Amino acid sequence: ETGVTQSPTHLIKTRGQQVTLRCSSQSGHNTVSWYQQALGQGPQFIFQYYREEENGRGNFPPRFSGLQFPNYSSELNVNALELDDSALYLCASSLGSGGFGEKLFFGSGTQLSVL
Amino acid sequence: GDSVTQMEGPVTLSEEAFLTINCTYTATGYPSLFWYVQYPGEGLQLLLKATKADDKGSNKGFEATYRKETTSFHLEKGSVQVSDSAVYFCALSYTGNQFYFGTGTSLTVIP
Numbered sequence: 001e002t003g004v005t006q007s008p009t010h011l012i013k014t015r016g017q018q019v020t021l022r023c024s025s026q027s028g029h030n031t032v033s034w035y036q037q038a039l040g041q042g043p044q045f046i047f048q049y050y051r052e053e054e055n056g057r058g059n060f061p062p063r064f065s066g067l068q069f070p071n072y073s074s075e076l077n078v079n080a081l082e083l084d085d086s087a088l089y090l091c092a093s094s095l096g097s098g099g100f101g102e103k104l105f106f107g108s109g110t111q112l113s114v115l
Numbered sequence: 116g117d118s119v120t121q122m123e124g125p126v127t128l129s130e131e132a133f134l135t136i137n138c139t140y141t142a143t144g145y146p147s148l149f150w151y152v153q154y155p156g157e158g159l160q161l162l163l164k165a166t167k168a169d170d171k172g173s174n175k176g177f178e179a180t181y182r183k184e185t186t187s188f189h190l191e192k193g194s195v196q197v198s199d200s201a202v203y204f205c206a207l208s209y210t211g212n213q214f215y216f217g218t219g220t221s222l223t224v225i226p
Contacts, residue, residue, distance in 0.1 A: 043204075103161050106160070
């Protein structure tokens with residue numbers, strides 16, 4: 001089975017620009033979650049997509065948006081980039097949208113630097 | 116709100132030493148608890164989990180017990196190896212929809 005793949009691995013943008021990050025979920029998984037991991041911090045939940053619908057959102061502004069496609073791959077879009085958006089962005093896939101003990105499979109992340 | 120607090124690192128141990136990484140949580144309900152591990156250059160991987168009070172999760176020689184009375188989920192291993200060098204994250208989740216992670220504890224094991 002294939003794992004979770006993210007692209008690109010590294011990205012440099014300037015303040016005010018827009019960025020799109022991509023994620024291919026593990027084979028057979030229908031749920032994708034996105035997390036932001038700032039330097040020295042734990043991952044923070046941005047949102048989750050289940051069967052192409054947003055299924056939960058963390059404390060992030062509307063300029064963070066997403067999409068999930070029929071093949072369950074996903075995009076994270078961030079508009080009007082700010083310096084504080086510099087972080088490692090992690091995608092995680094799972095089978096099903098909930099249930100206790102849900103197991104997430106993480107990608108290696110996209111390192112975004114905003115200058 | 117819900118949160119997880121981990122002991123600060125970095126932690127450096129000699130091979131075969133005993134490991135404890137402390138984790139406490141604050142929860143409004145009754146979450147499941149998890150330990151994830153991130154090896155250098157890799158994504159986070161589930162190490163172990165416990166879904167209710169007094170459950171013990173175990174994997175690869177690591178153990179953690181869900182203690183409701185002390186709101187803790189400390190990670191332990193009796194004899195660490197060099198290959199255990201990684202960053203360890205404690206986390207909680209109610210439904211698998213959203214995970215709350217701690218800040219991570221970096222472990223280095225020296226031969």
